[in-house]
Structure formats: C-alpha cells, structure tokens
Amino acid sequence: MTMKPETPLLDRIRSPQDMKRLSDAELRRLADELRAETIAAVSETGGHLGAGLGVVELTVALHAIFDTPRDKLIWDVSHQAYPHKILTGRRDRMKTLRQEGGLSGFTKRSESPYDPFGAAHSSTSISAALGFAVARDLGGTTPEGVGDAIAVIGDGAMSAGMAFEAMNNAGALGKRLIVILNDNEMSIAPPVGAFSSYLSRLYAGAPFQEFKAAAKGAVSLLPGPFQEGAKRAKELLKSVAVGGTLFEELGFSYVGPLDGHDMEQLLPVLRTVKARATGPMLIHVITKKGKGFAPAERARDGGHATGKFDPATGEQKKAASNAPSYTNVFGETLVKLAESDSRICAVTAAMPDGTGLKLFDGRFPSRCFDVGIAEQHAVTFAAGLAAGGMRPFCAIYSTFLQRGYDQVVHDVAIQRLPVRFAIDRAGLVGADGATHAGSFDTAFLANLPGFVVMAAADEAELKHMVATAAAHDDGPIAFRYPRGEGVGVPLPEDGTPLEIGKGRMIQEGKGVAILSFGTRLAEVEKACEALGARGITPSVADARFAKPLDRDLILKLAAGHDALITIEEGAVGGFGSHVAQLLADEGVFDHGLKFRSMVLPDVFIDQASPEAMYRVAKLGAEDIEAKVLDVLGVTRLAERKA
C-alpha cells in the first residue's frame, strides 16, 4: 500500500491568520517547509540567505502567536525577513525578489501591511517599535490597528549606539514593548567587541536544558497558557532568566537564553509573554546563521549573502569577472602603502569583507580596527587616531557614512583632521535598492570647508587616489568609487599622488565639453564614439576633484566651448552644483554658456539591475549622447525639419 503524500502545510498559509489553527506539531512541520522554501527561493534569485534561515522557527512562532499586522513586527535590518515575506502573502512573488518591479530584499511599508516599518540599515528596530508602543498608548492608530510592538534585532545590530539609545529610552518609559535579541554570534563577519563577549557569557552561563525544562513546565502547568496569573507568569519567566543582566539594569525584563530553533521553548515563552508582559521585555534567543543549509552553516559568513546557487550543493553560479573589483584595488593598494608607512591604519564598521579591509587586517592586524556596526564611533575614532598622529583610513560604504555625518562635520572637518574616507558603493548598487544607494556623499561632503573630495574614474585612478589620500596630511580627504568591477584598464604598480584640485583632459574637441566626475567617464567615452559618427567631437575631461574644483580647467572649458555638461553618479547638490556655482560666480553664464548637469534623479530608485537603474537615472551613454544633441540644438533642429 502506498502512503498518500501529505499536502504541504505551507500551501494552506495565505496569511498568518491561517497559522492560528495549527497545532504545535504542525507549526514545527511548517517551519521545516518554510526553511526548504526559503532555500529554494533564494537559490533562484540570490540574496540574503543565512540570516533568514536562522530565524525560520522564530518567524513561524511569532506569526502564530502574535496578531500581525495589528501587532507590529519589526525586523532589524530586515535582511532576515524572507521567511516572513513567504508567510505574509508574498510567497508567489519570491522569484521577483530584489529585481526590477519585484519584491524588495528588505521590509518595505509600501509592499505589505505586514511590514509596518521599512529598514535595511541596522539598529533602528527598537526605536521604531517604541514609537509604535507610545503611539498606541497615546491613542494613535493605523488601518490595521496598533497592538503589540515587537522588535527582532540581531546581536550585531544590538551593539550599535542607536539600539542602546532606544533601550535607554524604553527602559525609562516602561511601556509594554517586546524586543527579541536574535543572537547567532555573527554579524556579517565574526562579531567583535565587548558587548558581543558579554552576550556569549550570558549564553554560557545558562545552558538551554534548564530553560527547556522550565518552558515545558510552563506548558504543563497551564491548561491554556493564558490562564496563568500575572504574578505566576512573571515568576516563571524570571526563574529561568540568568538575572542581573545589563538589560534588566536598563529596565527590561530579561528572558533567556532560549534555543531559537526549538519550538518547544519558543512557543510557550512567546505565549506567556504575549499574555502577560507588562513593561519592556527582552527575549534572548540563540540561533545559528544559515541553519539547516550545510553550505551556509559552513561558510565564514554563515551564508550572509549569496548569488544564485545550486540548492543541492550550494555551488554559486557566478559570472566570470574581467577586471578587479574597486574594493580589492583599494584593499591591495592600502596594504602596499602601509608596508612603508607605519602610521597608516584602517577602520571599518563591521564590513571588513565588503570594504576590502580584510586584506589589511590579515597583514597588519594591530593597525586594523573593526569597531562593529558603529559608523558614528568609527568616524570619531578615526578622528582621534588622526589627532594622535596616525594616518587613518576610514572605509565605509557611502550609504552607511550617512549615519556618521555629524561626526564627519563636528569631529573631523571643523578640526581639519586628516581622516581619509574610502567611500565604497558610491552610486547605484543594484539589488539592494534605494536604501543602499550611495547617492549623497558628494553633496554632503563637498559643502564642508577644507574637505577634499575625489571620485575615481576607473581602478587605476582609484590607486592614485589612495596614494593621494595617504600623502595628504592637511585635512580631511575622501575618495569615492562604486560597487563592482573596474573597467579593465591597466593598473600601475603603484599609485602616484595627484595634485590636489587638478583634473585631466581626456580628449580635446569642440563645441561642447563634457566634464565627468567618477566612473560615468566610460559612458561618456562611449557616447563620444556615437557622436563622432555624426561629426560631433566633444571635449572630455575627468574632474577628479569635486573639491577643490579645478577652476582653471573648468573656466577654460567654459571659455572654449558653446556648452558645458557635467556628469556624476550622485544626487543634485554635488559636483555639478559646485561647478554651476563657480560659473555663476565668475559671470560665465552672462556670456551665454549653455550648461547642463547630469545627476541622479530626484527619486529613490528601487532595486533593479545596475543597467536598468542607470536607464531610470538617465546616466548611460545614450542619455549623454542625447544631452549633447539637445544642448547643441541638433535634436530640436531635427524635430523642426521633421
């Protein structure tokens, strides 16, 4: 007799409401199916895998017990929210994840009522959850109502200042608020810092077995978990807590540590918390990043992020690369410079791999500092290093540097301290979308007095800029470069320091001049080839510096051409705006110069392939060609003739 295969439980879940009818055993089975579904989905799209696999059981338990979307479930960073998306009505769209027009790789308010708060930068969840809790108590509401506020935050994210600011506030306000600390003892890289060690000690001090027994006791003691008296429930939770934790000192009730993959612990504890919690409560859950997928569990980063892969083997389907990545060129150049300069040191905020500083750390561990997810501290720490006579390189993605902006202004720029900012992921980044686009750094740095701001046009230029920054002791200096591979130009053995504030001519032409800042230069060159076929030969220059501007070069281009076009991969207010200001100040416009500035459009561009994003931004070769034709009046002439 053949057994009829069981219908997958997941097929019955259209929304978390459908989970309310499942038994605990069925919820366990659902978690297994959800894990398999997550792996299958990400194998086809790529994306953040490891963190989601680590919270599969937690996701099921939270949705089974809490009343989302009335209860506000807020995932910190939200790179772990893929299982949550599958359970909240988006299962059939998982194949569109991180693609143009598809699901975001993060939670997004406009995507679903189950995403009450968008994220992608870390450590915001407790603040946002506290905001919901206070709004609820003040009578605020949303279309779904406002019930509990639950923040799920990782151990890496919890170490950031903002998380502590929120706990400080929450502990004092005393509102009912649930924080789940998802401790997988991993950030993207292995976790760092004294707080991380503290969490490990908490975990070591209270083995799961004790908790398991207590949690089981909770189930058998309570016919329905909601029958328990408030005092009794509180005692239960207290009795299994380690006691005297930092969290308790901050005014939170602490429960844990729990095995976050064991539904027998998660379900009764969450039920009791849901039924009885009064003030702020922290539930410490231990999980494993990449849980249940051996290749992810084995990986150094717990399978944090991946391209498409073979779900059977975990083997990644990678495109062949032609040129070194900008990140590697930066890392290798810095190592080389540091070999002959013992004052060079490096700071990363939890991104040693992403910024290329892993290489530096391998070679000079005593001069490399991973400060954890703490961009504000990273910047001021680098300022202190500079004040103390070192030559610090603070390597931060453009988007994350936003978090340290006051420190850039107040601690670095005003004191004219020679911190070198290596700004990776400058410009559009593709699948991570708007939250990770490096759009604003030129605008927010080039307006600071005394700052030098450079953008590399290609990987060889980047080498020169790293050398320029190393040699520049006169004040702060930044160089920006994009995500991904260089353009394949030959690389010099060593970088040569550039003259500060001097650009370079690429091609002499006539009629129109194109002044490029950064890697759009390659597209400018393509556009010029197409324009050449029409008999139009623009002059082309690489500005290299947004600050200080190469006045001589710009004024010469303005004087020698009918039109000047600037182009950059950044928002308005950056390089082009500074050029426009110079031209206006010098009265150049009074003499009839036509001026156009090509910048990122005034919208947040959602996830898509980089090529598609450039199409939206109108910063590709065809757009440059069209701009030239337009400014020269060729397009309008053709339109009139037609």
Ligand SMILES: Cc1ncc(C[n+]2csc(CCOP(=O)(O)OP(=O)(O)O)c2C)c(N)n1
């Ligand atoms: C402000 C900020 N800095 C850096 C990052 C990059 N980043 C994304 S996830 C992550 C690690 C987070 O670790 P943890 O909170 O423990 O979550 P896990 O991935 O381990 O589940 C980092 C550093 C970010 N998203 N936001």
Ligand SMILES: CC(=O)[C@@H](O)[C@H](O)COP(=O)(O)O
């Ligand atoms: C979630 C997060 O912030 C990081 O994982 C980010 O997605 C990394 O981006 P890169 O892939 O460009 O390093």
Ligand SMILES: [Mg+2]
């Ligand atoms: Mg972690």
